[in-house]
Amino acid sequence: xxxxxxxxxxxxxxxxxxxxxxxxxxxxxxxxxxxxxxxxxxxxxxxxxxxxxxxxxxxxxxxxxxxxxxxxxxxxxxxxxxxxxxxxxxxxxxxxxxxxxxxxxxxxxxxxxxxxxxxxxxxxxxxxxxxxxxxxxxxxxxxxxxxxxxxxxxxxxxxxxxxxxxxxxxxxxxxxxxxxxxxxxxxxxxxxxxxxxxxxxxxxxxxxxxxxxxxxxxxxxxxxxxxxxxxxxxxxxxxxxxxxxxxxxxxxxxxxxxxxxxxxxxxxxxxxxxxxxxxxxxxxxxxxxxxxxxxxxxxxxxxxxxxxxxxxxxxxxxxxxxxxxxxxxxxxxxxxxxxxxxxxxxxxxxxxxxxxxxxxxxxxxxxxxxxxxxxxxxx
Ligand SMILES: Cc1cc2nc3c(=O)[nH]c(=O)nc-3n(C[C@H](O)[C@H](O)[C@H](O)COP(=O)(O)OP(=O)(O)OC[C@H]3O[C@@H](n4cnc5c(N)ncnc54)[C@H](O)[C@@H]3O)c2cc1C
Numbered sequence: 001x002x003x004x005x006x007x008x009x010x011x012x013x014x015x016x017x018x019x020x021x022x023x024x025x026x027x028x029x030x031x032x033x034x035x036x037x038x039x040x041x042x043x044x045x046x047x048x049x050x051x052x053x054x055x056x057x058x059x060x061x062x063x064x065x066x067x068x069x070x071x072x073x074x075x076x077x078x079x080x081x082x083x084x085x086x087x088x089x090x091x092x093x094x095x096x097x098x099x100x101x102x103x104x105x106x107x108x109x110x111x112x113x114x115x116x117x118x119x120x121x122x123x124x125x126x127x128x129x130x131x132x133x134x135x136x137x138x139x140x141x142x143x144x145x146x147x148x149x150x151x152x153x154x155x156x157x158x159x160x161x162x163x164x165x166x167x168x169x170x171x172x173x174x175x176x177x178x179x180x181x182x183x184x185x186x187x188x189x190x191x192x193x194x195x196x197x198x199x200x201x202x203x204x205x206x207x208x209x210x211x212x213x214x215x216x217x218x219x220x221x222x223x224x225x226x227x228x229x230x231x232x233x234x235x236x237x238x239x240x241x242x243x244x245x246x247x248x249x250x251x252x253x254x255x256x257x258x259x260x261x262x263x264x265x266x267x268x269x270x271x272x273x274x275x276x277x278x279x280x281x282x283x284x285x286x287x288x289x290x291x292x293x294x295x296x297x298x299x300x301x302x303x304x305x306x307x308x309x310x311x312x313x314x315x316x317x318x319x320x321x322x323x324x325x326x327x328x329x330x331x332x333x334x335x336x337x338x339x340x341x342x343x344x345x346x347x348x349x350x351x352x353x354x355x356x357x358x359x360x361x362x363x364x365x366x367x368x369x370x371x372x373x374x375x376x377x378x379x
Pocket of ligand 1: 001002003004005006007008009010011012013014185186187188214215216217218235236237238239273274314315316317339340341342343344345346347348
């Protein structure tokens with residue numbers, strides 16, 4: 001449990017999210033991606049025909065007006081993210097993994113910083129505090145950063161964790177302590193059995209009136225076999241761990257925006273995560289982005305030797321409007337969905353859990369569930 005995508009992420013609990021991830025609007029950035037020169041994105045040429053319709057839908061959902069609408073729709077869920085994690089961490093003994101040190105985004109070009117105006121305006125409307133910093137201001141927070149950027153933005157109310165797997169395991173242990181039972185089996189064996197659902201496990205079949213599907217990037221395998229086709233694709237991403245050189249320190253996640261990577265302090269070392277790769281979920285790893293990124297990381301932060309020899313690969317489970325699906329599965333009575341959390345599944349896990357539990361118990365969910373319905377893809 002917690003050993004797949006939820007293991008290798010960058011550990012940011014990004015309750016401050018304003019805009020969901022968007023299709024690039026800058027023709028120069030698109031050209032660099034197309035020519036495979038971009039550090040923030042890579043793709044497998046053979047996968048393009050398969051993902052083209054999804055990319056078009058992603059681009060359509062990234063029009064400026066829709067992004068603003070989407071930001072308003074997702075805000076209530078994100079607003080709940082840090083508080084839900086804190087509550088769960090307190091009761092599961094995981095609070096020592098939590099850092100309430102915010103996160104820092106650095107901007108190397110004037111243009112990329114100037115483009116933040118709409119985000120700043122919307123953040124102000126949402127009441128989200130942020131600090132626009134110059135190089136010295138950012139170095140006051142992170143003294144080991146080299147001055148290769150002109151601007152930075154500090155988001156003080158984001159949090160991060162030093163070991164995402166440790167957090168998941170602590171939550172799972174709490175679930176067991178409360179009487180929850182964990183069994184292993186292939187979720188693809190789920191099928192109708194009379195009025196109920198049945199799944200095979202290593203300990204035999206289990207029947208239930210209601211089932212929640214939370215299979216991350218594998219959700220589509222089960223759902224399409226049940227006749228429910230949702231536009232769930234993956235944006236793959238990689239990580240590696242490094243030592244810091246000498247006395248260099250990092251107190252919080254730092255996103256080098258234009259360069260397309262994030263460095264974050266973890267118990268295992270400094271974890272460097274890549275941007276996105278459009279490729280089949282099960283295709284062999286192709287971590288070429290590291291070659292493009294490494295010179296930029298070393299420019300920004302004095303990374304030392306690698307800690308691990310293995311490069312981790314994970315798949316962000318993504319829907320084209322970057323909103324998760326949380327709620328009933330259309331046409332499949334008793335089946336519930338908690339899928340498609342894309343770039344922010346660590347952040348949103350507990351808030352999603354609360355929302356789906358409230359709906360299943362017939363209580364009023366803490367925010368309007370309408371924006372998360374799967375039906376939006378079935379019109
Ligand atoms: C490089 C990278 C960096 C990221 N950084 C962040 C970040 O900083 N903050 C953030 O909030 N999010 C981040 N994310 C996104 C986040 O990690 C994901 O959104 C989240 O982990 C998805 O969680 P999940 O539970 O849906 O999927 P998963 O964690 O993948 O869980 C799916 C589970 O289903 C199980 N499963 C699959 N098939 C079957 C089957 N047939 N039978 C039984 N079980 C099955 C798997 O074993 C797994 O345990 C990042 C992702 C990547 C790739």
